Amino acid sequence: MKRFKLVPNILLAALASTCVLGTAHADDTLKMDLTANQVIKNAEGKTVYSPVRTAPKGTVIQYKATYTNTINKDINDLMVALPIPTNMVFTGDAMPASAQASTDGQNYADMPLMRKVNGKVVKVPFSEYRSLRWNIKLLPAMKSATVSLNTVVN
Structure with a gap:
């Protein structure tokens, strides 16, 4: 079984560089905490999350x-x-x-992404998505907002 090492710290570094504030703020204005968790369905059918560092294909x-x-403020x-890891x-x-x-x-659009192929508009396969972004309209003083995306080890 092939195993892939997930390196959240590398992704964290990439994420830190992709966070853009609408107005100028000091570097310590915004704290970001990144986690990588395996998504598992338990015996009751509920989704549970388990911290993960390595995972086989299909996880x-x-x-x-x-x-x-x-x-x-x-x-x-x-x-x-x-960003979606390679x-x-x-x-x-x-x-x-x-x-x-x-x-x-660099260029973002609402999902699902669409493109023209042979004159027809078709959905772009998820395998071609490289990054997601969100606009957090308001992040109140001393509060947090969370975003997430699910991936499959390829």
Whole structure:
């Protein structure tokens, strides 16, 4: 069985560089906590999450980023993005569902992404999604907001 090592710290570094504030803020204004968890259905059919560092092909992994406003002032129009690791395929599950997607990490559009093929408009396969982003309209002072996406080890 092939195993892939998940390296959340590398993803964390990439995420830190993709977080854009609507207005200029000090570097310590926003704290981000990233977790990688295996998505498991238990015997009762409920979804449970288990921290994971390595996983075999076909395992569903959820990346969840919690952004905390560490100052006593609201942050408006906070744009945050989560890149999809290269050895993973997006499942189509994102929270909140208002996420936009990108195939290049620069140009984003509402999901599902569409394109023209032979004159017909078709959905872009999830395997081509490279990043998701969310606009957190308001992050109140000293509060947190969480975004997540599910992937499958490829």
